[in-house]
Amino acid sequence: MKIIDTHSHYNLAQFDEDREAAIGRMREAGVGTICVGIDLETSKLAIEIAGDNADIWAIVGQHPTEWKKEFDTVEFAALAEGKNVVAIGECGLDYFRPEDKDHKDEQVILFRQQIELAIESGLPLMLHIRPEMHTMTAYEDALDILEEYKKAAPGLTGTAHFFAGDIRIAERFLDLGFYISFSGVVTFVKDYEATVAFVPLDRILSETDAPFAAPAPYRGKRNEPAYVTEIVKKVAEIKDLPLETVQEQLFNNARTLFNL
């Protein structure tokens, strides 16, 4: 294994037909992955998949758009103790759709419950922060909350998955000691090049978010962890560094943050 796709979803229905074959393609590409839960059921499935595969780890938590469901603190705390569980999430704030943005208060409660679980269990956070178009409010609100907890719990850490913020937002995450995760989007839009260039190489993670958001040249297809190689290539190109150097550093970053 040479690359870790730090955020993917083999636990979703899009992989029900060919999960084993997709895992095989990942392995052939020299990739391992972290399978992320979005609710209780998918968190349990992530643990199951991780249990069956030495190159897959699990993250347990409840996605911000799942704010209608109560967070089962007791069940999630028990799952967090699993030996293959490496973080809490994906959790955070999602203001992209009005029907979610209108329920900020519920989202904040759900987010705080998971930050508190991360602190109790000593695990990092897998953050899902999605702003409304042309705003950074979701990031600003999430950072205000994280900065507040960080004062009492200096060990609190994590990563901003599918980063869609600007340099100013990236800077606040870096100041908190968090990592920044770039997805396939960097392979087909230029908007993030300045941010990729800005974030130090030892604080960058690469991820697919498979089955979503396939990188070029696979756009429009179902995404797979094997395709994370395209994202690493793009980071190397933007940083103007040898692929080997970037690959090795991103691998070590994932191992460090998630204690793999």
Ligand code: NI
């Ligand atoms: Ni995801």
